[in-house]
Amino acid sequence: MNTESASATTDATRYDRRTAARILAELSGPxxxxxxxxxxxxxxxxxxxxxxxxxxxxxxxxxxxxxxxxMRPCQADEVTSATHRMTWTDSAGIPNTGFYRADGLGPLVPIVTRETVLTLWQEMDGNTALAERVSRLDIAARGVLAGTTTDHEPIDIFRVGVESAGRALAQHALLAQQTPYRTAGRFARGLRDSGIFTAVATRWFWELQASTYRRGMIPVSLRTEPDGSMRYTPRTLATLRAMKDATIGDAHRVMRRATAEEGLTVHQAIARYHDDLDLISRQYALLSAREHPSCLAAVTHRVDGANRGVLPVVVDHFVEVFTELIGRCAPVAAPADADNDDTDGAASGQEDRVFYVPDMTCKHCVRTIGGVLESMDIRVEDIDLDTKRVVAEFRSPRNRARAFEALRDGGYNPVVERPGPARSVNRE
Structure with a gap:
């Protein structure tokens, strides 16, 4: 499918990956x-x-x-699994779920990664120059972002990008034993200097990163070069390419069948085949058959006489802040029963309608979680992406338990009670 037909999705939007990347690059600087x-x-x-x-x-x-x-054609021996799942409440009072290996860098990396994400979000929120640049976007530019990206608002796009960088760091920490780096700071700098963040942006596809992250697994092997840098193995590169091609091919087949055989417009096809062409796969379905996409943040443009891309800006600052925060976070193991997500209690009060999904990280997650609940005839009153809070009307304790099972099957880990807040302490 070419970009001309894709632009017919709506009158107000236009699918154009290169232009969307340029818009984001311009917004990110100086x-x-x-x-x-x-x-x-x-x-x-x-x-x-x-x-x-x-x-x-x-x-x-x-x-x-x-x-x-x-994940076809990926094989089980290509996948590394975490040894532990962890839950905690971050400094913003939001519950989180993460994974680590006991023989690796441990729980410090997921926790500091989350604190780094929060710090960078706060810095963007406080950047008045960025807000001014966003306010000057015209209708055409906003239409391109709406037609090309999953999260349409520029600040939301950057926020998701920051979180994606954090996922890449925490997920690759499962492979720390395959590297020469034995501390979290050196590992983060090693990933950056070796170009692993770029490899994720260009080789992976979004759904693979998000879904495998939620399950505590990574389909990657690393090798150390003579200069100490890390690279994906040839087998890893071939497998990632094959998985990406398979995902794009599936999306193209659905769209081709809907438009060529059933005579639907692109907009009608997306509406009818929502489950097959969700917020993520839709972007693959609108690709030219000759285009093999990478993350928009990885595309560079000439802006104000210099080559500029979003990815280096985010990664450099993320690693800098992450390294600083390592010495400012003190993870402490809590008793196992502190993470009580008992789903068999009575569902009669207001508190039983509320639960949290720490793995919910973007609008695609919101739509997926809502879709799972609604498919079970559970009325969803509210899903708040920032606080990870969901309010739904369960018919019974068993109905709630089954809903939680369905969400776990999708890679999400709902918890009933919001853990207590993190505490700031002075450290000698």
């Missing part, structure tokens, strides 16, 4: 982040639960199921 004050050392309690692989396997049931359904 400064994307405003300076923030360093905070005090923060004592953050977390609860860790050991993952239970299936018999004669290193993967859990959820990991194996996702591998078989959505």
């Amino acid at each position: 400064e994307l982040f405003a300076a923030a004050r360093p905070g005090r050392v923060r004592r953050i309690e977390y609860t860790a639960t050991e993952l239970r692989p299936e018999p004669d396997s290193h993967l859990t049931f959820s990991q194996r199921l996702y591998l078989e359904r959505f």
Whole structure:
């Protein structure tokens, strides 16, 4: 499908990846982040639960199921799994879920990654120059972003990009034993200097990163070069390319069938085949058959006489802040029963209508979670992306338990109670 037919999606939007990348590159400079004050050392309690692989396997049931359904032709021996799932409440009072390996860098990386994400979000929110640049966008530019990106508002796009950088760091930490880096700071700098963030942006596709992250798995192997840098192995590169091609091919087949055989317009096809062409796959369906896409942030443009792209700006600052925050976060293991997500209690009060989904990171997650609940005839009153809070009308405790099971099958980890807030402490 060419971009001309894709532009017919609506009168107000236009699918144009290169123009969207240029718009984001222009918005990101000269400064994307405003300076923030360093905070005090923060004592953050977390609860860790050991993952239970299936018999004669290193993967859990959820990991194996996702591998078989959505990661062809990737094989189980190409996947590294976390050993523990952890939950904690960040400094903004928002519950989170993460993964780590006991033989690697441990729970510090997921926690500091989240604190880095929050810091960069705050810096963007406080950047008046960025807000001014966004306010000057014309209708045509906004139409391109709406037609090409999953999160249409520029600040939301940047926020998701920051979180994606954090996912790349925390997820690759599962492979720390394959690298020469034995501390979190050196590991983060090593990923950056080796170009691994760029490899994720150009080789992976969005849904693969988000879904495997939620399941504590990574389909990657690293090798160390003579100069100490890290690279994906040839097998990894071939597998990632094949998985990406398969995903794009699936989206193209759905769109081709809908438009060529059924005579639907692009807009009608997206509306009818919502489950197949959701907010993410829709972007693949609108690609030219000759285009093999990378993340918009990885595309560089000539802006004000210099080559500019969003990815280096985000990655450099992310690693800088992450390295600084390592010494300001003090993870402390909490008793296992602190992460009580008992779903068998009575569902009679207001508190039983509320739960949290720490893995919910973007509008695609919001739509997916809402779709799962609504498919079970559960009325959804509110889903708040910022606080990870969901309010839904469950018919019974069993109905709620089954809904949570369905969400876990999708890679999400709902929790009923919001953990207590993290505490700031002075450190000698």
